[in-house]
Amino acid sequence: MRDTMRLLSMGWFIGACLVGGGHCAERWNVVLIVVDDLGWSDLGCYGADLHETPNVDRLAADGMRFTDAYAAAPVCSPTRAALMSGHQPAQLHMTIWRESAAHPPMNRKVIPPITVEDLPLPVVTIAEQLQRAGYVTAHIGKWHLGDAAHYPQTQGFDLEIGGTHWGCPATFFYPYRGQAHNEFRYVPGLGLGKKGDYLTDRMTDAAVQFIDDARAQPFFLYMAYYTVHTPIECKKELVQRFAKRVAPEMHHQNATYAAMAYSMDQNVGRILARLESKKLDRKTLVILTSDNGGFINPWGPFTAVTNNAPLRSGKGSLYEGGIRVPLIVRLPGVTVAGSECHEPVVSTDLYQTIIDVVSDRGKFIPYGTPASKSLRPLLEDPSAHLGRPALFWHYPHYYPTTSPVSAVRSGNWKLLEYLEDDSLELYNLHDDLGEKTNLAKAKPDITRRLREQLHAWRKSVHAQMPTPNSNWHGAQHARYTGPTEENLSLASF
Numbered sequence: 001m002r003d004t005m006r007l008l009s010m011g012w013f014i015g016a017c018l019v020g021g022g023h024c025a026e027r028w029n030v031v032l033i034v035v036d037d038l039g040w041s042d043l044g045c046y047g048a049d050l051h052e053t054p055n056v057d058r059l060a061a062d063g064m065r066f067t068d069a070y071a072a073a074p075v076c077s078p079t080r081a082a083l084m085s086g087h088q089p090a091q092l093h094m095t096i097w098r099e100s101a102a103h104p105p106m107n108r109k110v111i112p113p114i115t116v117e118d119l120p121l122p123v124v125t126i127a128e129q130l131q132r133a134g135y136v137t138a139h140i141g142k143w144h145l146g147d148a149a150h151y152p153q154t155q156g157f158d159l160e161i162g163g164t165h166w167g168c169p170a171t172f173f174y175p176y177r178g179q180a181h182n183e184f185r186y187v188p189g190l191g192l193g194k195k196g197d198y199l200t201d202r203m204t205d206a207a208v209q210f211i212d213d214a215r216a217q218p219f220f221l222y223m224a225y226y227t228v229h230t231p232i233e234c235k236k237e238l239v240q241r242f243a244k245r246v247a248p249e250m251h252h253q254n255a256t257y258a259a260m261a262y263s264m265d266q267n268v269g270r271i272l273a274r275l276e277s278k279k280l281d282r283k284t285l286v287i288l289t290s291d292n293g294g295f296i297n298p299w300g301p302f303t304a305v306t307n308n309a310p311l312r313s314g315k316g317s318l319y320e321g322g323i324r325v326p327l328i329v330r331l332p333g334v335t336v337a338g339s340e341c342h343e344p345v346v347s348t349d350l351y352q353t354i355i356d357v358v359s360d361r362g363k364f365i366p367y368g369t370p371a372s373k374s375l376r377p378l379l380e381d382p383s384a385h386l387g388r389p390a391l392f393w394h395y396p397h398y399y400p401t402t403s404p405v406s407a408v409r410s411g412n413w414k415l416l417e418y419l420e421d422d423s424l425e426l427y428n429l430h431d432d433l434g435e436k437t438n439l440a441k442a443k444p445d446i447t448r449r450l451r452e453q454l455h456a457w458r459k460s461v462h463a464q465m466p467t468p469n470s471n472w473h474g475a476q477h478a479r480y481t482g483p484t485e486e487n488l489s490l491a492s493f
Helices: 002-009 054-062 076-085 126-132 199-214 236-243 255-277 349-359 376-380 444-460 485-491
Strands: 029-035 064-066 136-141 159-161 178-180 183-185 219-225 284-290 327-330 339-341 391-395 405-410 413-418 424-428
Touching (some): 029 076, 029 255, 054 255, 054 284, 054 327, 076 349, 126 136, 126 219, 159 199, 199 219, 219 255, 236 255, 284 349, 391 444, 405 444, 413 444, 424 444
Parallel strands (some): 029 219, 029 284, 136 159, 136 219
Antiparallel strands (some): 064 327, 178 183, 284 327, 413 424
16 A cells, blocks of 8 residues: 555556456557658548558548647657657657757757757656556657667666667668768667568567567557658569559659558558457557658658648648648547547647556546646547647747747637747638638737737746847748758758
8 A cells, every 4th residue: 555655646557457456458458650750641541642551541440530630749759759758849848859959050040949859767658657557568660759868668668679869760671770861870679681671561570579479468569660751762562553653633742652651551450460360459549640740841862752732831840731640549449430530639648548548547547747638538429529728839940841930729720920030820720721821910819819828838838949040141041942952951850
């Protein structure tokens, strides 16, 4: 009892098998799949034209598809921090990918803040929550949340394969190492292989082996695919398959990227099939999402990596194309097959959702954060509401698609405030999903109300702000106007 009270006082939760005994085998397993840089319209079930994703589409047909799901940030590390911690990136002061956290550009109109590089160890991750409740935990794939002193092993994971402080591999082909971004990169923990082996396949080999090895223990698998991030590479036969299908009228034109999406889908199918063959599918919560919007910039020989139409812009931006992402959840016996939810939700919500599901509303004592709302009510009734007045984003940095910016969505209204010049843009997402018509001047009352909400939220989370650059002479562009050597290097993280 004394130990139990000590744990409760620290905000952790105790599994039913620890306080009631004998129920471990009945507890939910959790599989969280994050596909790197996957755009909102990159999946067949979200309207992709060139891409084929039959296994993910089948997962959506068996579960719930969210139409208005958002990443917590428009780039990778901040969203991954939000997934792991349930905290907003601005509150953590983790608002840009790790490699750039301590090195803001000094030649722009404003100077972005120096931000936190590593997910702080005192933060209680979802893996730590589950580990302490008797779960065996595995992280496979991209980590990007800290140096070796902050790797997954320090944040609640029993098994770690493939994770480093880097945001992308040098290559997707064996031996998965080489020069990239002026340094030598590698992917650890995969063992020996052979020429032609593909990283996405090899990551999945490790995932299905973990499912086998977990046996009767409840488990948490965080499958963090490096794909479909750069480098844009895939197996030749798959690239040729999609090259034959490209047509001028399609939004998606990149056959190699389509092949990467298809390979990802094949491997998601392998995980789902292993759950089924082990008779674990009926007691496993499966979540699939992305860390930010699709990457629309040029890369290597490609004029554009993907296209997020009908959404505006892409990765890095706080327009819908940069933050609206796929989210599919299957909770057997709870989610109605083929259901669709239009409630706005965000990455931070997955933290409390997982706790709520595995605790079965009473068998655990939940620990959460104010930013994280359980999606369990929506999984039970897609027409339900979370009662949250607004969603907020803060990206005080530059990217090829944006200058420093904050945003708020309240109902169907969305306001963006650009931090170089305090300019405002207001959109009605119900009528204007593509954010083409700026209503800031036409709707001054709504603009003022949302701006006040945004400022109050930034103050409440102690958001870091950019500062004026005294050496600025107006020579550089404020917004993305096309590819340059500088922004291509920047955008490839």
